[in-house]
Amino acid sequence: MLTSQRKQLLLKILDEEGQIVARTLSESLGLSEDTIRRDLRELAKEGLLRRVHGGALPASPAQANFAVRTTISTDAKPAIARAAAALIEPGQVVFIDGGTTAVQLARALPRELRATVVTHSPSIAVELVEHPNVEVIMIGGRLFKHSIVACGAQALEAIGQIRTDVFFMGVCSLDPEAGITTGDYDEACVKRAISAAARSTVVLASPEKLGTAAPFAIAPLATINRIVVSAQTDEALLAPYRAMGIAVTLG
Structure with a gap:
């Protein structure tokens, strides 16, 4: 799976489930936990989610002006x-x-x-x-x-x-x-x-x-x-x- 495809999948899962638990997701997708965490860090830098301990949560729209x-x-x-x-x-x-x-x-x-x-x-x-x-x-x-x-x-x-x-x-x-x-x-x-x-x-x-x-x-x-x-x-x-x-x- 390409990096861009993984990221889109992560965002889709976050939208549907409201959170991402890196360990659980790595097991279900057959990907390493390090890969999941790296993708989450990159998505967080883009402002598309917020990293938390063990995974991610949606970024708050309340940070808009x-x-x-x-x-x-x-x-x-x-x-x-x-x-x-x-x-x-x-x-x-x-x-x-x-x-x-x-x-x-x-x-x-x-x-x-x-x-x-x-x-x-x-x-x-x-x-x-x-x-x-x-x-x-x-x-x-x-x-x-x-x-x-x-x-x-x-x-x-x-x-x-x-x-x-x-x-x-x-x-x-x-x-x-x-x-x-x-x-x-x-x-x-x-x-x-x-x-x-x-x-x-x-x-x-x-x-x-x-x-x-x-x-x-x-x-x-x-x-x-x-x-x-x-x-x-x-x-x-x-x-x-x-x-x-x-x-x-x-x-």
Whole structure:
């Protein structure tokens, strides 16, 4: 089998099964595990998949730029946002992450809600201007344009001074084995710091992010309390999270 044919076959298997386990696949195809791993490395360099220990996962489409991401899961994201908004209690101090699903969450907040929202996203702050009873605290720093959020030392210092009730985390990728990952190292550090300073962390996971992986780890799944996903999500995808004791809210 030619190299190009092997790669096309690997991508087809990844699309159909959602993951590749190098050892298992080498046995079923009668190819050496080294050959499979080499092909996976080359495909990862092309951005066609994401290498993980023992195999590969689909590359997350959430690594596209902000404008492109607004066109993905346009029905699921508002539904996820409404379900997440219902989790906020009056008087709470909540941190809302940046990203397209988080913007939908800000839009879904009831106009009469009394709460404090901390955010490092200008997009979130602007959405809350017309909420008269929501106090908005902005975190500043270097603007990371991919997600339109503040990053860097200044942001981390400010985040460390605030204890929130809930952190609504936007993610690039979520997988039971790879954990919570994103495409930028600094953004991963900031998300990790926000989560550490929150009493609970809720992950907003639109369908294209499940079962995918990105280069930089944010935190182990054990550190999150809940995920909010589309009501149309296959239960088989959710079962591993439930087994870990993570609450699942359907939107």
